[in-house]
Amino acid sequence: MDWERNGQVLAIIDDQTHYVYVWEAHSLKMTNKIVGTSSNEYRENLSTIAWSKVDERFAIGTSKGNMLICDWTTKKKYPVLGVHTRRILGVVWSFTGLLATIGEDKVLSLSSIDGDLIKQVKLDGLPKDVSFVRTSLSKFGHNEDNAISCIVNQTQLLIWKFHEDTVPISYNFDDSCGSLVAHAWQDMENIIVGFSEGSIALISMSGPDAGKVFTDSFVIFNK
Secondary structure, three states, X not given: OEEOOOOOEEEEOOOXXXXXXXXXXXXXXXXXXXXXXXXXXXXXXXXXXXXXXXXXXXXXXXXXXXXXXXXXXXXOEEEEOOOOOOOEEEEEEOOOOOEEEEEOOOEEEEEOOOOOEEEEEEOOOXXXXXXXXXXXXXXXXXXXXXXEEEEEOOOEEEEEOOOOOOOOEEEEEOOXXXXXXXEEEOOOOEEEEEEOOOOEEEEEOOHHHXXXXXXXXXXXXXX
């Protein structure tokens, strides 16, 4: 599920149907809307959903690797086929209207606001926890989202400076603290990562401290 950018509309999906359930704060009412409205429109189970950060549209990923962009204001729908070859696991919007998606096909995709594919990178394992970030690590656009980060195979933190890198940077962790479960950027240069055994690490990504781990519970870190 995901909130619309103003926090007035909550969109919810499940992985067994092709319905979007919508709750509107002003009316306190829940409605449901079928994604496919006719027999010739594809009806695929939905796997992930995210609202745009710049307008009133949301993107839906499906179990077959396709995407649907829906405009909440106009009620128009724009199917985008073939983004991935298997289930889409996550979708996220940037503040400049770009779309990043990750899939069971072990691919990270970058698309335009209309869903047109810009570029893709192949990953070493299953991805999760994808996000756009505005980081000083990139030479381009420090005032806008200029990188994508995600967790791969529960052991790697991947950073893709998509304006300049054809191959993302990957940081590997040992398994002494369990698997890597979540990450969040503290600012433009530091990342907080969490592990399945309960440890949390703060990692610097730039300057003389690049790759250094600041944490009460020491985590071995290898680039």
